[in-house]
Amino acid sequence: MINRRLAIFASAPLLSVLLAACGVGADSSLAQSPEEADVATATTDPVLQGAIDIHAHLDPDGYGPGGHGRSMDALDLAELAEQAGMRGFVIKQHYDQTADTAYFVRKLYPDLDVFGGIGTNFATGGLNPYAIRQMADVKGGWGRVVWMPTWDARHYVVNHGNDRPFITVASDGELTPEVSAVIEAMAEVSGRTRVSGGSLVLATGHNAPEEVLLMVEKARALGLQVIVTHPLLDSVGMSVEQMKQAAELGAYLEFVSAFTRQPETIVEYADAIREIGVEYCIVSSDRGQGSGPEGDEARAQTHVEALTAAADALRANGFTEQDLDIMFKENPARLLGLPVLQ
Ligand SMILES: [Zn+2]
Numbered sequence: 001m002i003n004r005r006l007a008i009f010a011s012a013p014l015l016s017v018l019l020a021a022c023g024v025g026a027d028s029s030l031a032q033s034p035e036e037a038d039v040a041t042a043t044t045d046p047v048l049q050g051a052i053d054i055h056a057h058l059d060p061d062g063y064g065p066g067g068h069g070r071s072m073d074a075l076d077l078a079e080l081a082e083q084a085g086m087r088g089f090v091i092k093q094h095y096d097q098t099a100d101t102a103y104f105v106r107k108l109y110p111d112l113d114v115f116g117g118i119g120t121n122f123a124t125g126g127l128n129p130y131a132i133r134q135m136a137d138v139k140g141g142w143g144r145v146v147w148m149p150t151w152d153a154r155h156y157v158v159n160h161g162n163d164r165p166f167i168t169v170a171s172d173g174e175l176t177p178e179v180s181a182v183i184e185a186m187a188e189v190s191g192r193t194r195v196s197g198g199s200l201v202l203a204t205g206h207n208a209p210e211e212v213l214l215m216v217e218k219a220r221a222l223g224l225q226v227i228v229t230h231p232l233l234d235s236v237g238m239s240v241e242q243m244k245q246a247a248e249l250g251a252y253l254e255f256v257s258a259f260t261r262q263p264e265t266i267v268e269y270a271d272a273i274r275e276i277g278v279e280y281c282i283v284s285s286d287r288g289q290g291s292g293p294e295g296d297e298a299r300a301q302t303h304v305e306a307l308t309a310a311a312d313a314l315r316a317n318g319f320t321e322q323d324l325d326i327m328f329k330e331n332p333a334r335l336l337g338l339p340v341l342q
Pocket residue numbers: 055057092286
């Protein structure tokens with residue numbers, strides 16, 4: 001593995017210089033304490049074999065309004081994912097596009113299905129169709145997920161009592177023209193990302209339940225795959241009834257791993273997933289959230305550990321291995337337009 005990567009570095013001097021200039025190299029991607037390495041190699045949960053984490057926060061990233069760094073970078077996770085037998089992951093950033101990062105990770109880890117995306121917040125021009133088209137045009141065409149406004153969404157900014165500008169996605173029960181233009185631009189380039197000819201996925205972001213449903217309706221009508229971003233977190237706050245409506249419109253519902261922290265949220269999530277049906281649900285990690293200004297001061301749970309903990313919590317609440325396969329492997333593959341592996 002390491003030899004293969006070194007061979008790639010040797011045959012790609014430009015990449016190697018570029019990564020070295022960024023302080024990223026084969027060695028630094030392995031810069032974990034022995035304790036961390038033990039945890040990573042000890043993870044053998046069958047749920048990880050072929051799993052795709054559709055929500056991985058990773059460096060290089062900015063701090064964002066919360067002021068926290070990330071706990072690892074995209075090459076660190078590629079190493080862990082490969083060790084754990086995962087199929088791949090989607091690099092989520094709120095304030096940038098990550099098609100280019102996915103391109104580099106794939107160059108070093110050609111066996112992983114790694115994808116990027118774009119957050120439609122102010123840093124990318126907000127609801128900006130030009131940024132969507134550019135992401136799809138980045139060499140490789142690995143930018144596939146468009147997160148509707150998250151940190152800069154009106155719902156999120158107002159709910160957090162923040163005094164800063166925000167992006168409005170709907171008013172008077174209708175999507176704004178800007179949201180419609182972004183979804184239409186997605187439909188135009190979907191199935192035609194550069195080189196790989198991939199389809200785009202709309203992720204609904206940190207918006208209000210009624211706004212989420214309007215976006216689901218519009219995107220599904222244009223034939224796009226849709227993931228409802230963590231509907232049970234406070235940043236969205238959907239009822240089971242609203243989640244079922246989204247599923248009926250053909251969207252997948254995303255359940256992020258932080259639910260394992262409290263016994264009551266484990267029960268809440270298990271009940272919701274059972275009510276909606278596993279065939280409409282995806283479990284992702286939403287990890288990479290560091291603590292301390294540079295994100296790595298205290299050791300955070302890795303994406304791999306978080307997925308394992310989520311699987312264990314669901315098993316303990318009656319979900320079968322087949323249910324878990326649907327939510328951790330098959331539905332993420334369907335969402336991203338990949339073949340479902342048996
Ligand atoms: Zn997230």
